[in-house]
Amino acid sequence: MMHICTSTAAVPPSPAICGPSLPPGGRSTKLLGVLVDDQLSWKEHASTIISSASYKIYMLHRLRSLGAPADALRGVYLTFILPKLMYASPAWSSSLNLTQRQQLERVQKRAFRIILEPAYGDALTCLSLPRLATRHQEALEKFGERAAASSTSPPPATLRRASPCPRHPTPKSRGALKSTAH
Numbered sequence: 001m002m003h004i005c006t007s008t009a010a011v012p013p014s015p016a017i018c019g020p021s022l023p024p025g026g027r028s029t030k031l032l033g034v035l036v037d038d039q040l041s042w043k044e045h046a047s048t049i050i051s052s053a054s055y056k057i058y059m060l061h062r063l064r065s066l067g068a069p070a071d072a073l074r075g076v077y078l079t080f081i082l083p084k085l086m087y088a089s090p091a092w093s094s095s096l097n098l099t100q101r102q103q104l105e106r107v108q109k110r111a112f113r114i115i116l117e118p119a120y121g122d123a124l125t126c127l128s129l130p131r132l133a134t135r136h137q138e139a140l141e142k143f144g145e146r147a148a149a150s151s152t153s154p155p156p157a158t159l160r161r162a163s164p165c166p167r168h169p170t171p172k173s174r175g176a177l178k179s180t181a182h
Contacts, residue, residue, distance in 0.1 A: 034088045042092040046100040053084045053107045060114045073115040081111055 028037035028044050035045035059080065060073055068076075085104060096104070130138075 032088070034091060042095050043100070045092055046096060046104065049084055049087070050103050050107055053081050054110075056081050056084065057107065057111055057114065060111055064114050064117065070115055077111050077115060081107075 028035050030036075035042075035048055037044050060076055063073060063076060085107065
């Protein structure tokens, strides 16, 4: 137990406690912004900062959707998220297990994916693919050319109807439609 007192008067001695004791309020306590548990592990601290940083990543996502440039998003990351991930890290980072280190790294990777999201045009150029609208237009033109070329010949047998569909469904045809829908 540690007492910190700024007065010049003598500090009364604290009662002696024998055996293990929990900090007041449960299994962990926050000291200077760092959670320390009764086992001196950083599990709760790591999960808390991961949760807090993940919550702030939504801010990046929202700003990106509003059209913020990558430089502004980088500034937001450096100002709000990175300090959360780095606060007092010399005290706890060397004691993290592999899973905790991977979880922390995953937070940064998510932030970087949001910040550096490649522009759609750049991705299309890199992959040598046309825009979907271009593909749709080409398919429509191709269909139109085929339809114009075959307008003089009868439609293929697969397109002919065996019997015309009723314009308004009758009770009998509704039952047939329901039975074929499943």
